[in-house]
Amino acid sequence: MNNFLSLHYFIPEFILLLNVFCLFFSSEIKQRHLIKIRQILLIVSVVTFAALNLIRWFDHPCGLFYNSFVHDPFLNMFSIILLCVFLIFELPELWKYWSSGYTNDLLQKLIILTASILLLEANSTIGLLLCIGLIYIGNSIIMNRFSHLNTDNRQITVDLTIQILLFGLLFFGFSIVYGFTGSLYFHTAQLPAAALLESPLNFCFLTLFLILGLGLFGIILPFRTLHEDHHQTYHVKYYGSSYFLPFIALFGSLIRILNGIFPMIRNYGAVPGEYMVFVIGLSICLIAGANFYYFKKKTINDLFVISLIIHYGLIISGLAVFTKEALTVSIYLIISTTIILSGIILLQKSDKISTQSKLIKTVFYLGLIGMPGTPGFTGRFLLLRALYNGGVPLRLIVLIIISILPIIYFYTVEIISLHRIKTVHPGIKILPVPAFLAFFTILMVIYWEPFIQLITKSLVFFN
Amino acid sequence: MGNHLLLTILGLPVLGTFILILIKEEKSSVLKTISAVVTGLQLWIVIQLISNFDKSAGYLQFVEHFSWINLLNIDFVIGLNGINLLFLVLSTVIFFATVFISWQLGNRQKSFFVLMMLLNSGITGLFIAFDLFLFLMFYGITLFSMFLLITLFTSKSENINNGYFGIYALISFCLITIGILVINNQSPLSGFNLSTLTRNPEALMNIQTGGFFIFLIGFLLIAPVVPFHTWLVPAAGNSIASVSILLLALFSKISIFGILHIVIPLFPQSSIQFALIFGILGLVSILYFAFCVFSFPQYRKIVIYFTGFLNAFIYLGLSALLSIKHQNLDASLTGLNGAVIQSISAGLLIVIMVILPKIRRTAQDRTPASGSNRWAVMFMMLMVLLAGIGLPGFLNFIGQFLCLSGAFHMLSTRIFSVIALLGLILVGVQFFKIIRSTIQATNEFDFTTDLSEMSNEVIIVAVILIALLLLGIFPETVLQMIDRSVYSLIEYITVI
Secondary structure: OOOHHHHHHHHHHHHHHHHHHHHHHOOOOOOHHHHHHHHHHHHHHHHHHHHHHHHHHHHOOOEEEOOOEEEOHHHHHHHHHHHHHHHHHHHHHHHHHHHHOOOHHHHHHHHHHHHHHHHHHEOEHHHHHHHHHHHHHHHHHHHHHHOOOOOOOHHHHHHHHHHHHHHHHHHHHHHHHHHHHOOOEOOOOOOOHHHHHHOOHHHHHHHHHHHHHHHHHHHHHHHHHOOHHHHHHOOHHHHHHHHHHHHHHHHHHHHHHHHHHOHHHHHHOOOOHHHHHHHHHHHHHHHHHHHHHHHHOOOHHHHHHHHHHHHHHHHHHHHHOOOHHHHHHHHHHHHHHHHHHHHHHHHHOOOOOOHHHHHHHHHHHHHHHOOOOOHHHHHHHHHHHHHHHOOOOHHHHHHHHHHHHHHHHHHHHHHHHHHHOOOOOOOOOOOHHHHHHHHHHHHHHHOHHHHHHHHHHHOOOOO | OOOOHHHHHHHHHHHHHHHHHHOOOOOHHHHHHHHHHHHHHHHHHHHHHHHHOOOOOOOOEEEEEEEEEHHHOEEEEEEEOHHHHHHHHHHHHHHHHHHHHHHHOOOOHHHHHHHHHHHHHHHHHHHHEOEHHHHHHHHHHHHHHHHHHHHHOEOOOOHHHHHHHHHHHHHHHHHHHHHHHHHHHHOHHHOOEHHHHHHOHHHHHHHHHHHHHHHHHHHHOOOOOOOOOOOHHHHHHHEOHHHHHHHHHHHHHHHHHHHHHHHHHHOHHHHHHOHHHHHHHHHHHHHHHHHHHHHOOEHHHHHHHHHHHHHHHHHHHHHHHHHHHHOOHHHHHHHHHHHHHHHHHHHHHHHHHHHHHHHHHHHHOOOHHHHHHHHHHHHHHHHHHHHHHOOOOOHHHHHHHHHHHHHHOOHHHHHHHHHHHHHHHHHHHHHHHHHHHHHHOOOOOEOOOOOOOOOOHHHHHHHHHHHHHHHHHOOHHHHHHHHHHHHHHHHHHHHO
16 A cells, blocks of 8 residues: 555654654653653663564565655564664663663664664655665764764764765765656666666666665775774774664665666566676675775774675675575675674673683684684575576676685684683673674574575565 | 484584583593593494494485475485495594593693584584585585694694695685585586485586586695695694694595595596596605605604605596496496595504604603513504505505506506506605614604694504504405495496
């Protein structure tokens, strides 16, 4: 349905928005009972949001609100993923909020969570650009508000410039879409198949702007958030949710847009060779570039940054064939990468290393290496299989494999140095969230098939 | 457990790894005891497997088949034929021996035993896996745990040298992955199940040459074979003795297992067509390694090159596949039987060769307390060296003889067998020099090596030596075990 009656599908997002407004307008409230009500409202909202998404996920309902926002199982899945990522990083904040009612830190992140979910719902160019704008603004506030030691305006200027640049790229990309199709709505903005077949370069040109516009955020931001300078000034894990939430949402949105505007891929199940080579080339360049960057700067934070970029490059390569199998694996890989890197970031601040954290770190590092028995191996193997079965030539597959070899070597070296550090036993507490994440990565391998099936079932778009 | 022997033998080291991870580093005796119990139980299961193994059957036995990932047609299939069984015996014996050899290991005992148990899981799984995806998983675990063992347990600080092994292993893993992807793409309905794939040989007809070379190079990269051997000396030369044993005696056999288990059954046409490559690789390696053994005065290096020398005979034995072209199945059977026996005997022989300097030290110990046993130990040492030369009566002789004999049947490889004898002479001369140096107690050879972690070496050497001798005198015991499986393999290739 595509009218006012479909509004009830969007109740979970309204609940989150309600909380954002509630937190914003009630930040000056001092009365204890009102603070308590606000706290209960937030907890109930989060639980309701998760429950509604879970229930509707398996019912497979689809709704479109006047062409602007879409609700389908694809959104349900990503909403749950985003909520989980939010909870991974913000559990301490939520606890602080529950015990003291302190709200300032939480508000910005809740805005980013809501904006990320709305971004995944956006079915029109205007809605999408608005959501991205909201994310960028929220992100800039967080980055500059809390890097309190950095008092000059240079950093603010650089961050804003980057985000405006990305915004410009996207704007240009969507102008091209509009020029081709005459529609601002993704489900009707279908590029004419004949035109695409005649000139596959249109594919490449358009994809370049979309991938760069939506993807550069995931590539550039780690340098701003996880880089050493920031790491020294503020706890790196603080930035986790403000980075990972948009990173995942932008990728989900990219899938939705491409699925909408490239009907030829969906309907005919074939992609032009030029487009395929272009996307694979883009991802190889990204991976190779990240590896070269690490050759120059060899700090552990740089390694985390390049791992993010390299995995993003791998994930993008799934778009080259755009088959259901490839998209499923790309999503599996983005989930596993997020979990592993979140775990590493949460562990990163410990100066001393205990036996437990050494073990957990080893599990995460093995995952990034792609050791058999970890989601890293499963994801990469399935992705390569999907690409090969989707028609990507073997030489390109070999190039992808070669491009990821350096990161395997880098992390192997890290594991060796990790095991040469002497462990400390007393005074180190067990970290429950990283331990749970390490356990979850193992679960992702053991229950690999149900995971993949769940993602495959969720790849249902509003048509 | 009786019905699930293979699952148990695979599950034990996996479980052992997790248990060892949970134990504190300070409790070294617990770590060692658990490792000994796990490997001991594995050895007991292997004995059960041998006694229950039907030698007259060429088919898979003790099969465990579960549907694993239906979505991708991936099954959990493990089983045993005669060839796999012998490799499994080799791995179990070596792991059991290594635990006792490493009893006095000083630093990082926990890391060593955890990694060794992980390697045990990988290699055990590798030797019994009959699904390509499962094989790939265990292959990756094996390569990675071996790399960590080499790097973490080096006796020198020159870790950069171990990078060679890492790079070779990485490329090998990538090539095998690519090969498996190609096979799956060609025959998607068969999935990854090796038995199903071999039942539909037509599906892989288009990729016979390409697939053969991808897998062959993938496996050769981790084999001590010229020209892929450059990782061998840095990796084995700098590691502690226990790691050297695992690397030289066991890990170096994975490539030949891969060729017998995957390359020949999946790419039979190319295996016959390019069988001469095996012969050339074997001959070049025999001559190169024999010359190295002859030229170096350091015992450690001699053992490393001697590993390559022994392995080279296996490839010479594989060249007997060429005779299938001329319907000479007996020659192929001889060559392949020789290759399998040489793999096992070389593995066992290398274990005792690595331990030899410690035996020598015991033999030269002139304290009154050890005086009574000195001559017994000296005799044992001489026997080890004679077994190394290939003295008739030892299993090593049978292996080498069958390999040479298999290659000798074909006119094109006959000359290889003759030239290979030159290598045997070179090695023989060097070994006689070592024997002379030992008897005369001269310093002609440098036996210096770090053996501080070694213990129980005399018992281990004695047991392995007796086993090699008994099997050498009664080779039928081993031959009967593998004969049917090797014959089935040759029959299959011939039909294709």
